[in-house]
Amino acid sequence: MSVKELLINKLDLMSENELEKVLKLLQIFGLADHRKSSQSKSYSLRGLPIEYIDPLEPVAISDWDVLG
Structure with a gap:
């Protein structure tokens, strides 16, 4: 068998x-994505490569719009 x-x-x-x-488990692991067509409209950048430039660099207070 x-x-x-x-x-x-x-x-x-x-x-x-x-x-x-x-x-649900299969969808979590990306093995059964029957919603792919509807999600691709909402999340057009999903699946594209991401590049982090200096991800651990400290952020200056002036960079925060909320505090300024």
Whole structure:
């Protein structure tokens, strides 16, 4: 029996509540992203590389708009 068949058999035995938990877990790990099309509109920069330039450099008080 293949891994796919074993997984399907296990899923068939699960309750609806358990299946929802499994789906949420898969989505957390990015393995079941059925919402990708709607999220891509809202978060157009998601997934792009990020570059931090001097991330540990102290911030000057003058840089904070709230305090000025």
